[in-house]
């Protein structure tokens with residue numbers, strides 16, 4: 198688990214999502230205008246999926262204030278795994294306090310541990326300017342199609 202705090206910032210921490218977070222996640226996704234699509238069944242599916250990792254940022258009362266979803270699978274042309282970050286959301290009242298960055302860094306570290314060679318994020322058009330700035334600040338670069346990408350070199354083969 199990762200935590201973020203400083204004298205002028207309230208503490209938050211990052212932990213794996215649980216089925217009990219479903220209601221809070223529904224609200225987070227709804228904040229982006231996706232309605233009620235993130236239902237309990239879908240959250241349960243994500244939480245138990247072997248190639249998906251769902252992590253949440255929580256406030257000191259363990260209330261979800263952000264979420265990131267890491268989806269990964271092997272890809273032949275990469276000789277390793279490719280990952281996508283399908284959701285990165287921080288609730289409006291907690292934005293620009295480092296929560297998104299902490300979620301992203303945590304997921305990148307986890308992806309590297311899983312042997313991921315490339316991570317892609319497909320920012321939603323509605324959030325383009327801020328989403329691109331956020332991803333670029335974390336070291337992702339823009340490739341054609343608006344995709345934000347981060348790559349790790351393949352280990353030398355013998």
Ligand SMILES: CC(C)(COP(=O)(O)OP(=O)(O)OC[C@H]1O[C@@H](n2cnc3c(N)ncnc32)[C@H](O)[C@@H]1OP(=O)(O)O)[C@@H](O)C(=O)NCCC(=O)NCCS
Nearest residue numbers: 285286287292293294295296297298324327328330331334
């Ligand atoms: C994008 C989002 C996840 C960022 O979360 P956050 O907790 O506010 O981000 P952080 O505070 O960790 O920001 C880290 C850095 O990213 C950049 N950044 C973040 N939000 C930004 C914005 N709106 N405009 C420009 N740069 C931004 C800044 O460089 C920032 O560092 P700074 O605050 O020291 O300047 C959040 O705004 C959000 O949920 N947006 C709606 C959904 C979305 O667009 N998701 C991302 C899809 S790629």
